[in-house]
Amino acid sequence: MSPQPSLPSWATWWQRPFPDANTLLLHGQQPALVDTGFVGHAEETAAWAHAHAGELGLVVNTHWHSDHVGGNALLQAQGATVAAGAPEAEAIGRRDPGCCAAEYLDQPVAAYTVDVPLDDGQVLRLGDAEWEVVRTPGHTPGHLALWQPEERLLVAGDALSDYDVGWVNLAVDGLEAATTALASLERMADLAPRVILPSHGPIPADPGAAFAAALRRTQRLVDDPDGTVWYGARRIFAFALMIRDGIPTDDVEPYLHARAWVTDAAQLLDLTPESLVTELVTTMLGSGAVIVRAGRLYAAADHTPVAAESLRVPYPRTWPVSEPR
Structure with missing residues (x-):
């Protein structure tokens, strides 16, 4: 080496x-x-x-x-x-x-x-x-x-x-x-x-x-543009699970259906958002990229926990107008 x-x-x-x-x-x-x-x-x-x-x-x-x-x-x-x-x-x-x-x-x-x-x-x-x-x-x-x-x-x-x-x-x-x-x-x-x-x-x-x-x-x-779309979807979803300390299994599909990136990915792949979400979760579970534990879906990759309150910052559309420094 x-x-x-x-x-x-x-x-x-x-x-x-x-x-x-x-x-x-x-x-x-x-x-x-x-x-x-x-x-x-x-x-x-x-x-x-x-x-x-x-x-x-x-x-x-x-x-x-x-x-x-x-x-x-x-x-x-x-x-x-x-x-x-x-x-x-x-x-x-x-x-x-x-x-x-x-x-x-x-x-x-x-x-x-x-x-x-x-x-x-x-x-x-x-x-x-x-x-x-x-x-x-x-x-x-x-x-x-x-x-x-x-x-x-x-x-x-x-x-x-x-x-x-x-x-x-x-x-x-x-x-x-x-x-x-x-x-x-x-x-x-x-x-x-x-x-x-x-x-x-x-x-x-x-x-x-x-x-x-x-x-x-x-x-x-x-x-492989289709493979590229799936690759991005897997990365984005895994990151979402990491920063939220997992998502309750019952909330995973509603969470994903509310995401603009899911809608866009489904359109590029000529799929419905519902079928994309089902396939995304199923394949990531099958590969071991995500796991279920105590009723929550987690990213399997090593990551550092994030305090929930630290996520409560506004989206850029509501950021205050920047002042010259």
Whole structure:
């Protein structure tokens, strides 16, 4: 087995179980944090960052899904500046109802603003090192990676991990989203990084092998649109179970029928929502991805519990208008 790639002394990596994305802290005169986990663990994220770096200057988001931006509001209230890809920054500035796909996915996100919109090729000073912004749309249209050329470090976001690739939303982002994700992967692979820092799972021991596997997986998303829709549905439903400490079995079907992503997936698959829900639950039970225990349906994958009260944040359509900072 290849040895674990080493990180420079000015980078601290925090591998976190779902529902949190991994977090990277970059030390220096102005410490920076890449991704902030889920809203239910915002205080834990802030405490960890302050314990390791003191006052935090900047937060950078690879993209706006709930497991990456959940600590933004708290850290911003404590003085941090937030930076994110320009398409997402603009939507958040307008307070678009679709921000963070929070309402669409039923994944809560506390209201925040983006102070610094990031464009492809822009150079950021994070900690004491300079990083290049690399636009990598696919998983979301505003998804970005961060590239540190001297150390050849690549923050890949949800584009890939050792075991998976990010799901793509064909209903919202178009049927070409999988092709876009593949092109983004190819662009990152061309950088030939020494270390890949993914948003989920461990640091891959062999970057070349990780990219080869990810390219094969993403090509399957391109070749099999129906499979891509099912893949996304399984990921979204498992996450819903994780953040809610399961759902009572009697409430599972009503919960799913109320979700916009279920309606969209059913339409793409030429199914009724009822038949999609039945097949989704049945197949995930059959595969062991979800389990029934004491009258509740749970996600089987390792995850950290979330306090129910932490989910009670408003959808972006009711976020207060952001004020310039």
